[in-house]
Structure formats: C-alpha cells, structure tokens
Amino acid sequence: MPANLTPEAQAKLAKYSEAKTIEEKIRALEEFLSVAPKHKGAENLLLWARRRLAELREELEEQRRRRRGGGGPRIFVEKEGAAQVAVVGPPNAGKSLLVHRLTGARTRVADYPFSTLLPVPGMLPYKDIQFQLVDTPPLSREAPQYIPRIAGIARNADAVIIVVSLEDDPLRQYIEVRDLLAEHGVYIEKPRGTVRIEKGGEHGVQVLGTGRIVDGTVKDVERLLARYRIYRAKVYVEGEVTLDDIEMAVLRSSVYKPAIVLANKADLPGAGERYRRLYEYLRGRREKSVWLLPVSARTGLNLDRLGELLFHRLGIIRVYTKKPNAEPSRTPVVLPRGSTVRDLAEHIHSDMVEYFLYARVWGPSAKYPGERVGLDHVLEDGDIVEIHSKR
Ligand SMILES: Nc1nc2c(ncn2[C@@H]2O[C@H](COP(=O)(O)OP(=O)(O)OP(=O)(O)O)[C@@H](O)[C@H]2O)c(=O)[nH]1
Ligand SMILES: [Mg+2]
Structure with missing residues (x-):
C-alpha cells in the first residue's frame, strides 16, 4: 500500500x-x-x-x-557500436583486466581494490559488429560515493555485465551488486512487472498495457496520482504491478537491463566449488533471466564466448541494406529481434515508410531469395533487404 x-x-x-x-x-x-x-x-x-x-x-x-x-572527467560515456554494456562489480573482481583483455582498452589494472575511479570504454568486436564495454569503479557498500555514478552508467547502458570473483563467495558478491543497483532503480533480474507513466493527455488517468494491478483498481491509481497533483496521465502496466510500484514510478522510472554474470578468476584453486553455489542459485531463479559464464581474465578461459553471449542476451539482429543492382552494405543495421521491414525503413529515414512500395529480402527470413515483402515482414539476423520507394 x-x-x-x-x-x-x-x-x-x-x-x-x-x-x-x-x-x-x-x-x-x-x-x-x-x-x-x-x-x-x-x-x-x-x-x-x-x-x-x-x-x-x-x-x-x-x-x-x-x-x-x-x-x-566525464561520468557518462558516449555510446558507440551496436550496444553499450556497463561492466560492474565489487572491488578487485577483475573488471579492468577483463575489459583490457576483451577490448585492448588501456584501463588500469592493480592488485589492490579501488584502482578504477572513472569509466573507461573499449570496443569488443563480434563478427562484423562491435560492443562497447565500459569499465567502471568498484561497486560496494563500502564505497557509497561511487554508487550513484555506477548506477547511472548502468541505467544508461543497453546491458550490464556483472563481474564477480571466484576468489571468495561469488553469490554474496552477486547479491550485493544486484541489490545496490536495484536500490537505484536499475533491475538486472526480470521484475514481475513494470510501470511507465506519461503525464498529460486528454482523458484523465488511463491505465494501459497488457499487465494488471494486483492490489488495486483504476480508481486507486487515480487517487494515488491526485496526491501528486497529477490528474491526467497514461499509466502503462506490463506484467503484475502493485500500487507501490506505481507510486515509485511517479517518483522515478525503474529500468530493467539484460545482464550476464562473469564469474572471474576461474583459474584459482577451489573456484569450481564456489562457482557451483552461484550457479545453483541462478538456476533456481531461471525466470529472472540472468545468464552466467565462468571466465578467467588471466588464462583467457571462455573470453572468446562473450561476444556471442552478449549478442543473444541483447536480443538483436543484423540486417544489411542494398540498392538494386548493387552489393549489400558491409556494415549491418542493428535492430531488436522481432523488428519488421517498417522498423528498418524508419531507422534508415523518417520519410521512408511514407514512400514505401515494397521490399525484396534475401536470407533467413525469405521464403526464397529475393522474396517480395511488405512493411510487416519480420526480419531475421543476416537478412539482406532492398527497399523500393516512390522516390
Ligand atoms: N588469478 C586471477 N587473477 C586475476 C584475474 N583477473 C584479474 N585478476 C587480478 O585481480 C586483481 C584486480 O584486477 P583488476 O582488473 O584491477 O580488478 P577491478 O575489478 O578492476 O578492481 P577495481 O577497479 O579496484 O574495482 C589484479 O591483480 C589482477 O591481476 C583472473 O582471472 N585470475
Ligand atoms: Mg578496475
């Protein structure tokens, strides 16, 4: 309540x-x-x-x-590449060495905690795209001064990598990081539901979306918003939410970020045993969609698997555009999975949809090479698309 x-x-x-x-x-x-x-x-x-x-x-x-x-120094890092990924975790977990090994970025690695004080970006190549990894200062209750800054970087990113160390209990580290971010409105475990409030509109308070409010009615939402002097708003509800969630959304929108946990220092003795605890925990919370990979920044174990994992965790596809009688573009357009020809057209130019005639598609989503499709055709990773328009 x-x-x-x-x-x-x-x-x-x-x-x-x-x-x-x-x-x-x-x-x-x-x-x-x-x-x-x-x-x-x-x-x-x-x-x-x-x-x-x-x-x-x-x-x-x-x-x-x-x-x-x-x-x-700048706290926020300009986005580059297909996605920006914040690399966060407790002091000394190996964030900087990982970012360095994965991207070549010159970020400071040290055998004492609190060596990184500012975000440092680097590019991780994957196939013909790149992910921007952002090394961050240590996230810990012991260093409260950095917490808002790191949460801000995570909020701004497209996904989050949480680095924990198998030197000691990784589960404790994971829970602390998860909770610290959540306290700042950044969720890395899929929440039961989400609320987004758009103030204004013509129709008083409307509750929209496919979700439901578990402990109240639209009338209750009206009363709640009136306490904030909000009399006109669209309240978008997905999944299951409470009136408390709605009140928090008035004050600040929460965000959900897809996350991958890297259990680092897998080369150390006893690491396997400690890894198990975290693995069992996350397996029991599968519906929260947090992915896990054991790695070693020192030996390079599994580092070659991260690009592909990120690609799938981000849920993106690569689409190549082409002009009639020309070769497809070398660099793909990166779109969310499930995107249609309309999304691609809008991405290319705001006028494109208006003047659209038809498209031809080669690749995984085409029934046959060069299939003629409309705006609602759903694209897949690796498609080549030729858009024909009235001008
Ligand atoms: N054995 C082992 N040591 C590692 C591994 N990764 C990092 N280290 C060591 O752990 C220490 C900390 O590494 P950093 O990369 O500076 O850790 P960090 O998480 O960036 O630390 P802060 O910036 O202080 O938060 C260094 O001495 C690294 O050499 C690993 O996979 N295995
Ligand atoms: Mg560091």
Whole structure:
C-alpha cells in the first residue's frame, strides 16, 4: 500500500515530481526529508529520497563542472557500436583486466581494490559488429560515493555485465551488486512487472498495457496520482504491478537491463566449488533471466564466448541494406529481434515508410531469395533487404 504521509510531506513529494531543474528537485527532497514522518510505513520512501538526493547532488556537481568549461572527467560515456554494456562489480573482481583483455582498452589494472575511479570504454568486436564495454569503479557498500555514478552508467547502458570473483563467495558478491543497483532503480533480474507513466493527455488517468494491478483498481491509481497533483496521465502496466510500484514510478522510472554474470578468476584453486553455489542459485531463479559464464581474465578461459553471449542476451539482429543492382552494405543495421521491414525503413529515414512500395529480402527470413515483402515482414539476423520507394 502507498505510504501514509502527512499532507505536508505529501505536498513536498508532489513538488519534487513537478520540479524541472536539478536544483529544484534537490530543494524539494531536502524539504521532504525534513518533514517526513519517521514511522515504518514511510520507510521505503525515506530510503528512496536519501538515495535520490545523493544521485542528484552528483548530477549537479557534474553539470557545474561541465559549465565551468568541460573541465574534469566525464561520468557518462558516449555510446558507440551496436550496444553499450556497463561492466560492474565489487572491488578487485577483475573488471579492468577483463575489459583490457576483451577490448585492448588501456584501463588500469592493480592488485589492490579501488584502482578504477572513472569509466573507461573499449570496443569488443563480434563478427562484423562491435560492443562497447565500459569499465567502471568498484561497486560496494563500502564505497557509497561511487554508487550513484555506477548506477547511472548502468541505467544508461543497453546491458550490464556483472563481474564477480571466484576468489571468495561469488553469490554474496552477486547479491550485493544486484541489490545496490536495484536500490537505484536499475533491475538486472526480470521484475514481475513494470510501470511507465506519461503525464498529460486528454482523458484523465488511463491505465494501459497488457499487465494488471494486483492490489488495486483504476480508481486507486487515480487517487494515488491526485496526491501528486497529477490528474491526467497514461499509466502503462506490463506484467503484475502493485500500487507501490506505481507510486515509485511517479517518483522515478525503474529500468530493467539484460545482464550476464562473469564469474572471474576461474583459474584459482577451489573456484569450481564456489562457482557451483552461484550457479545453483541462478538456476533456481531461471525466470529472472540472468545468464552466467565462468571466465578467467588471466588464462583467457571462455573470453572468446562473450561476444556471442552478449549478442543473444541483447536480443538483436543484423540486417544489411542494398540498392538494386548493387552489393549489400558491409556494415549491418542493428535492430531488436522481432523488428519488421517498417522498423528498418524508419531507422534508415523518417520519410521512408511514407514512400514505401515494397521490399525484396534475401536470407533467413525469405521464403526464397529475393522474396517480395511488405512493411510487416519480420526480419531475421543476416537478412539482406532492398527497399523500393516512390522516390
Ligand atoms: N588469478 C586471477 N587473477 C586475476 C584475474 N583477473 C584479474 N585478476 C587480478 O585481480 C586483481 C584486480 O584486477 P583488476 O582488473 O584491477 O580488478 P577491478 O575489478 O578492476 O578492481 P577495481 O577497479 O579496484 O574495482 C589484479 O591483480 C589482477 O591481476 C583472473 O582471472 N585470475
Ligand atoms: Mg578496475
């Protein structure tokens, strides 16, 4: 059930959700924290508010640094290649050595914890595409100052690689990383449901999507949003969600990121035994869709399998475009699995769909080479597509 707040505290939260600038948000949250009730029912909101405040202060600092003239290190890394993948994990797990071995990036490797303090990108080639891996500072409750920054990098990425070390209990490390990210609204285990709220619209509060609210009705959602002075909104619900999930979505959208756990240092004695515990745990939570691979950055074990694993975990396909009587493009367009000719056309140019006549397809999705298809034809990895348009 949504937290039972005093009208004063509720008003501060509403002020936060309406705030436009980082400064306004910080002020609203500080005020909320100073008047919020300390009882059990408000515990989650209080925790959230403190974390959010830390994130916002970090963002403000970065913004100021930027304004002073680009000085200082960048926290976010510009996306390059087919997908950006954040490489996160506890101190000393081997993140930097892995990123170095996989991409050649010159990132600092050291035999002491907290050696990486800034994100460092590198490109991992896979077939004819590349994935951008981003090495990050250590993620640990012992270093709270880095947590918002790392969660921000993970939020911004297309997928997350979690590196744990088989030097000691990898399950404990995995759970800590998972929980720290979740506390900042980044989920690496598939949640039961997701909520997305779009403010505005003409029709009051609408609940849309294929999911359901397990502990309330549309009326309850209306009442909940009214407390935030939101009277018009589209609430998209997928899977099973609670009113609490909806309240959190008002304050901040949560994201789900496909994840692969790399159990590193598999070369060490006793690693197999420790790996088993994590393997059994994740196998028991198969529906959460977290994938696992034992590796060794030192010996190179399984490093050649990561590209393919990422490709499948990301759920993407490569499509080659061609002009009539010409060779297909060398570099593919990368699209989500299940994409259609329409998605490809939109990707190429915003006008393409409007002037579309038909397409010809060669490759796995074509019944025969050069099959003539329409906009709704579903593409597959390796397809070659020739689009014919009115101009
Ligand atoms: N035996 C063994 N040692 C490894 C392996 N991978 C990394 N190491 C060692 O573990 C130590 C830490 O490696 P880093 O790559 O700096 O670890 P990190 O996770 O980036 O550490 P922080 O940046 O401090 O979070 C170094 O001494 C590495 O040589 C591995 O697969 N096997
Ligand atoms: Mg490092």
